Amino acid sequence: MNSNKKLSMKIAITYLLFVALLTLFRSGVSGILSLYYVEKGMENHAISSIKSFQNIGILVGLLPAGFLADRIGRLKVLMFSSWVMATSFVVMLISNSQLNFSLAEMLYGIGLALNSGILIAYISDLQLEKNVFLSNQTIGRRTTVLNISTLIGGNIGTFLFARNYNLPLYFSITGLFLYPIIILGWTHLMEFKDNSSINSLKKTNFYKKDKFSINKLLLHVSIINLIFEIGIQFIMVYWSIYFVQKLNFNLSIIYTLMLLSVIFGNEIYVLGSKKRSNHMLVVISAFLMTISTILIGILENKIGSLIFFILFELCTGIFTNAVHVLQNQALLNQEKKSKTLSSIDFFTEIIIIISLQFINVSIEFLGVKIMFVISGCLFATIIVKEKLNLKGRKIKNGI
Structure with missing residues (x-):
């Protein structure tokens, strides 16, 4: 031991x-x-x-x-x-x-x-x-x-x-x-x-068509992570413009608060994971990310917006940790791990590029505050996906 x-x-x-x-x-x-x-x-x-x-x-x-x-x-x-x-x-x-x-x-x-x-x-x-x-x-x-x-x-x-x-x-x-x-x-x-890859240690024909498969947990985790990446693209690009240029906060202070909030969220995850499952932590953090981003888009008070931005970053720390742990668990039963992850990342990157083009077009017509609300709605779909996954597991287990 x-x-x-x-x-x-x-x-x-x-x-x-x-x-x-x-x-x-x-x-x-x-x-x-x-x-x-x-x-x-x-x-x-x-x-x-x-x-x-x-x-x-x-x-x-x-x-x-x-x-x-x-x-x-x-x-x-x-x-x-x-x-x-x-x-x-x-x-x-x-x-x-x-x-x-x-x-x-x-x-x-x-x-x-x-x-x-x-x-x-x-x-x-x-x-x-x-x-x-x-x-x-x-x-x-x-x-x-x-x-x-x-x-x-x-x-x-x-x-x-x-x-x-x-x-x-x-x-x-x-x-x-x-x-x-x-x-x-x-x-x-x-x-x-x-x-x-264990399978790759065996001599195989390079031209042989190998069946590509992904286990259900890794597929589920990849989907919710994709939704998160799409939702956060706008915030990653425009948070400094909104909070520094429009709300007149100091850039270095906002940047430091942002990273410290994520770090604090990581520590909350470490404590919370002892009492709650990773799936539950995904749901809780996604719910709070939804609320915080929608309120940033609605509120006119700069201090209130800053508080909810800090809450959002804290929840991203919890969410990313929970997803990362679920990914690690899913990979234990996944063959050709690197190839599978690269394929997932390749697809994710294409979707991100498309979403960035959508953001560039939409921001001119909708404005920054409406885009915060749209991002919040995207985070809400993570909760729906988790609930559907939970329902599917219960049906499979005969509960």
Whole structure:
């Protein structure tokens, strides 16, 4: 028993460490990229065009990501993705034209796509291999670690940018090039090996048509996560415009409050998951996200809007943790994990791109406040989906 606890702790630390470092090195640049392009002489309309190439890169990268990870190993692809992102920042550093910046963004998107779902697939198979399973609370710490790393990395990037606009790039390039070395050293120390899909270890014909299937829990989790991603796109794009430009709040204060709220929501999840199921936490957090976003769209009071925005961010911390844990549970019984996750992410990215185009058109006619209400209505459909899933499980179990 003591041996299992130690092994479980080693897997948990490995998971959280890899999440923390990759997020730290990426966020050093991601928060200041638009300002960096301005310093390089790019116009506002050109920046929007440049950033759109990241989505193209993500779509391109998602196609081979799962296939490669399931065949050559998850850690190999994770390390390669880090080098791809580092290379994209090098291209940005030596570029001065819109074309080169666009290519760099596309390369960065490919790097992001290559590590999409790879780490959780690696940890999932590592648990199966060692016959040791992480608790929901441990998996739930992932979002806390991610947001703390984002906060630290973002502040490092902002601090360096104030001294020289190239310094954040040097920071991220150095970290991302070192990240694979850290992975190799740490896994050697922990005595963990790289893994790939169990089915892919057998010699198979590349041209053989394999039946693609996804288990019901993973399909359900993917659908509610897709609804969440569609609903949150508008808020991710326009929260700063609404709260800073229209309501005149300080950007750094709002940004800090936002991340702290998400972190606090993560901790609430860790406590709440001991008494409530993840499905119930999804319903509760989705209900509160619905109420808060609709009220932001209705209220005219700036303090009231801020309070409900903080409540919304807190609930996203609870929601994302619950979904992440459910995904981890579903993956334990899913074959070809990396390929499946990449396929899901590819479809999700296409829907997100379409939803962003819808937002760009709708915002001109409906306005920001109405769009908050629409986002709230989308979050409400998560509750409906969860209730239908619960009803289906009861019927299946003969209840």
